[in-house]
Amino acid sequence: MQDDTAPVLTPDHPTPEAFSDAALAVARLETLYEQATAFLAGHFIKAVSTGKPATRIRAFYPEIRLTVNSHAEVDSRLSFGHVSGPGTYAATITRPDLFRAYLTQQIALLMENHGVTVQISPSNTPIPVHFAVAGNSSVAVPHEGVLEFSLRDVFDVPDLSTTNDDIVNGTRTKNEDGAMPLAPFTAQRVDYSLARLSHYTATDATHFQNHVLFTNYQFYVDEFETFARAALADKSQGYTSFVATGNQEISTPDGVILQPAKMPQMPTYHLKRADGQGITLVNIGVGPSNAKTATDHIAVLRPHAWLMVGHCAGLRNSQSLGDFCLAHAYLREDHVLDDDLPVWVPIPALAEIQIALEEAVAEVTKLKGYELKRIMRTGTVATIDNRNWELRDQSGPVRRLSQSRAIALDMESATIAANGFRFRVPYGTLLCVSDKPLHGELKLPGMASDFYKTQVSRHLQIGIRAMERLRETPIARIHSRKLRSFEETAFL
Numbered sequence: 001m002q003d004d005t006a007p008v009l010t011p012d013h014p015t016p017e018a019f020s021d022a023a024l025a026v027a028r029l030e031t032l033y034e035q036a037t038a039f040l041a042g043h044f045i046k047a048v049s050t051g052k053p054a055t056r057i058r059a060f061y062p063e064i065r066l067t068v069n070s071h072a073e074v075d076s077r078l079s080f081g082h083v084s085g086p087g088t089y090a091a092t093i094t095r096p097d098l099f100r101a102y103l104t105q106q107i108a109l110l111m112e113n114h115g116v117t118v119q120i121s122p123s124n125t126p127i128p129v130h131f132a133v134a135g136n137s138s139v140a141v142p143h144e145g146v147l148e149f150s151l152r153d154v155f156d157v158p159d160l161s162t163t164n165d166d167i168v169n170g171t172r173t174k175n176e177d178g179a180m181p182l183a184p185f186t187a188q189r190v191d192y193s194l195a196r197l198s199h200y201t202a203t204d205a206t207h208f209q210n211h212v213l214f215t216n217y218q219f220y221v222d223e224f225e226t227f228a229r230a231a232l233a234d235k236s237q238g239y240t241s242f243v244a245t246g247n248q249e250i251s252t253p254d255g256v257i258l259q260p261a262k263m264p265q266m267p268t269y270h271l272k273r274a275d276g277q278g279i280t281l282v283n284i285g286v287g288p289s290n291a292k293t294a295t296d297h298i299a300v301l302r303p304h305a306w307l308m309v310g311h312c313a314g315l316r317n318s319q320s321l322g323d324f325c326l327a328h329a330y331l332r333e334d335h336v337l338d339d340d341l342p343v344w345v346p347i348p349a350l351a352e353i354q355i356a357l358e359e360a361v362a363e364v365t366k367l368k369g370y371e372l373k374r375i376m377r378t379g380t381v382a383t384i385d386n387r388n389w390e391l392r393d394q395s396g397p398v399r400r401l402s403q404s405r406a407i408a409l410d411m412e413s414a415t416i417a418a419n420g421f422r423f424r425v426p427y428g429t430l431l432c433v434s435d436k437p438l439h440g441e442l443k444l445p446g447m448a449s450d451f452y453k454t455q456v457s458r459h460l461q462i463g464i465r466a467m468e469r470l471r472e473t474p475i476a477r478i479h480s481r482k483l484r485s486f487e488e489t490a491f492l
Contacts, residue, residue, distance in 0.1 A: 007055040011039045016065065016121035022108035025064070028120040029096040029103065032062035036122070040132035041139060044155065052149035058156055059132070061187040063123035064107065065090040065179065066116050074113045079481040080492040081109030083180075089490065090179040092123045092187035094131070095194065098206060101276065102302055106183075106491045123187075124177070126156035131191040163188045168299075168423055169340055170485055183491040184424065185300050193297035200293065201268035201282065202260070205301060207243045209270055209278035211467040212303050214294065214416055216286055216310040219456040221269060224281045226457075227464060228271045229253040239278060243270040266294055277304075277471050279464060284412060288334035288385050291415035299423035302492055304478055305353065305470050307428045308416045309463035312408040314433035315401055316377070321436070322455040324376040324462075326357055327429035330414035331382035331404045337415060341422050347414070348421075352470070352478050353428035360466035361430070364458055379407035381429055383414030408433065424483040424492070430466070432459045 014032075019025035036059035043057045067088045074082040083089055096103060107118055129151070133139040141151070151157060166172030167181045174180055185193075194205045215221070228242040233253040241251040245267050246260050266285065272278040282298070284290045295306070312325055319325075328349040361376055362368045382401055401409065413429040420427025432455055470478060479492055 008058050009043070009053070009055040010058050010060070011035055011122075013060075013122050016119040018117040018119050020111065020117045022104045022111060025107050025118050025120050026096055026100055026103045029062045029064070029093050030100070032120070032122055033094065033096050036060060036062070036127055037132040037135075040127060040129050040155070041136060044129050044133060044141075045139060047149075047154060048147065053154055057129075057154055058126050060122040061092040061094055061125045061127055062096070063090055063092050063121055063125075064103075064182060065119045065121070066110060066114075066182070068114050068116060070114070077476075077481075078113070079476065079479055079484050080488070081106065081490060082113040083110075083182075083490045084487050088179045089182040090123075090175060090177070091181060091183035091489075091491065092125045093183075094127075094187035094191045095205075098194075102492075110490055125162075125187060128158045128188070128191070129155035130158055131188075131195070134191070134195055158192065159188070162186070163192050165189070165340065165422075167489065173487065181489050184489050190300045193300040196293075196297045200264060200266045200297070202245045202264035203243055203247055203268050203270065207247070207249075207270040207272065207280075208268075208298065208301050208303070209272060209280045210276050210304040211278070211471060212280045212282060212298060212306040213460075213463050213467065214282050214284050214291070214306060214308045214310070214412065215460075216284060216410070216412055217456070218283060220309065220460050221267060221281065221283050223457050223460045224269055224271070225257070227460065228269070229255075231271060238273050239271050240274055241272045243272065245269070266290065279467050286387065287411050288336045288383060288415040291334075291412040292336045292419060295416055295419035295423070295425075299419065299425055303425055304475060305426040305428070305467065306416065306420060307353070307357070307430065307463055307466060308413045309430055309459055310410060310412060310432070311434035312381070312410040312413075312431035314408060314436045315382075315406050317436075319377065319407070319433050319436065321433055322375070323433045324361060324459070325381060325408035325429075325431040325433065326354065326361075326376060326378045327381035327408075327413060327417070327431070328354065328378050329380040329405075330417050330429075331380055331401070331406055332414045332418060333382065333384045334411070334415045335385050337418050337422070341418050345418075345421075347417050348482065350426055350428065350480070350482065352473060352480070353426055353466075356466045356469040356473070357428055357430050357462070360462045360469060363465055364462045377407050380404050381413050381431065382406040382409045383411060384409060385411065387411060421483065424479070424488075426470075426478050426480075426483070428466075430459075430462060432456075 039059045231239040243249045244257045268282045417427045
């Protein structure tokens, strides 16, 4: 337990300052955050070299707070950028430098829709020292027992009791001080995920783009790098650089990328644009646990869309290897989200995503209308947590799959879609049939080699083109009201 009765040394705690300009409000957030983290880092470095300080060292996250007094309704078409009724709303903020564009946009919408100012000040939430020094490569927080004193006796450390998904899960409607949540995540939750992202993907959060592709095979990574190099050669496409594992960044098509000695659990690559509207590709590997882990943490970056483009088992005899499956419903037997999102919650298809994917398939394959049905089928995608489901008694699984009208089965898609629904991130799935276990076509090297050579490139091109179409779609149409609950946070 932390001793909160001991003397505490903190930075100056200025009074709340009101702002009617969103950019100035965010600039103030940045100043307060920089002062707080510099205070913690400086005292931590001194404590490591000179020993235990005489007082507790503490600094606080900055906070946005606003009060709406009117019952006047805002435009009913809006899905975000407004509050549901009178009251005080607040959110703790971390890394305002990373979220500058997002925060400026969200605050400006609140000012416009409610005609209010926002108050910026330090919050009452301490910043854990681990997160305060996370961006400083020359400073590392040692494990407990390494220092001559207990770290938690002097500094605040991460507290999982306050790091959770209560807001997005709908189980928390008020903060401890009575204010209602303004943002879907607290500062501690965001900091936790930023640290996890760096660990799992071996790339910094600053590189992530607003459009995220998930895949479950290395073949897509190779094709993505090939596409990225070609895109960098064509300046008209607006892509500025390509980032590979280990934060290796190139800005020319002939740039050198070295193979790291050790790959991360989820290798991640970024084709960047100056406005952040590029494409990130994450190889999550196999399994719903990986899919949940990746989306749990990427969600705090508030991407505009994420799509699954991977391989699946085709379940219909009319399908052929290489056919595409566009999910319009999900059979969830992955179980990893059951405690956060019960299986009785429907995961609907999102029209804007479905249209972008279908049009991208037509564009890349040069097929349209009735002819498109030769290579693409729309229907239920089943996601299961047992990779060897084929070895079980077939009467049960096959009957359920048939009753659900499933056309494909994999281990990640429903998890990614369900977490998109939970975190209000637009989602979609386009899979490619790589085997047909119910019809004797198993995923064996000899059978799959031709498929891998001919289909991966085309499949990835479709995913990229779908994202480029979504980039051209107004953000208010992508983040529609379909993903919002009864009482939503104002921030997207």
